[in-house]
Amino acid sequence: MKMVDSFESSGAWLFRHRSFMPLCAVPLLVVGLLQFHYIQDSHFKTELWAVFCFLVSLSGLAVRVFTIGFVPKRTSGRNTRDQVAASLNTTGIYSQVRHPLYLGNYLAVLGFALFFHSPWIPIVLSCVYALYYERIMFAEEKFLGERFGQDFEQWAAGTPAFLPRFRGWVPPSKSFCWRTALRREYTGLLLVAGGFASLHVLADSLVEGHLQIDRQWAGVFISAIVIYLLLRTLKKHTKLLRVEGR
DSSP states (O other), X not given: OOHHHHHHHHHHHHHHTGGGGGGGGHHHHHHHHHTOOOGGGOHHHHHHHHHHHHHHHHHHHHHHHHXXXXXXXXXXXXXXXXXXXXXXXXXXXXGTOSOHHHHHHHHHHHHHHHTTOOTHHHHHHHHHHHHHHHHHHHHXXXXXXXXXXXXXXXXXXXXXXXXXXXXXXXXXXXXOOHHHHHHHHHHHHHHHHHHHHHHHHHHHHHHHTSOOOOHHHHHHHHHHHHHXXXXXXXXXXXXXXXXXXX
């Protein structure tokens, strides 16, 4: 099999199973917890660092929400079986970077990696992420190139794949739709808030030698659960989050 065909085949397989990518980080999280300690033996400094890391992950979620809120129907979805692209997104954030959703995912997991204030964990995670998603992006762009031809080639030639260029902004072709963003991304806040609250409990408990639950992080987690249940109920049992044409 030619290398290009191998890349496309493996990328398609990883695309179908990309929901399991976070499992690759579990060994790193375990090692990070076993080596965890307070920054300069200060719980307060460690708390400040945890808040910073939480904000990094939330910035990734914000990138995803911003991306999803502007995209047309049947593009930039969570489908895992086959590639779907009813149109080529080239405006808004797609005028700055070709794969903004994967950039958002990276920032979300980077926050967790930084939580352990150990330089090697985010480095290893970044390498694993790059190897994993490189094949997926290759398969996606192969599909888009075959579907949209010269339009895709022109857009790809001037737009970076992963690191935004921060110039040449093209306004979105559609207005922002909160319903679409909430409908498709409401699980993200729960995953980020729940993940950080759980990490915080585990890390503090290991350092202190007994169960340690921080009220603030517990409040963040509970709030995220309430928001998740509310939005899930609205999505499943009402028409409030239903959007025509998206």
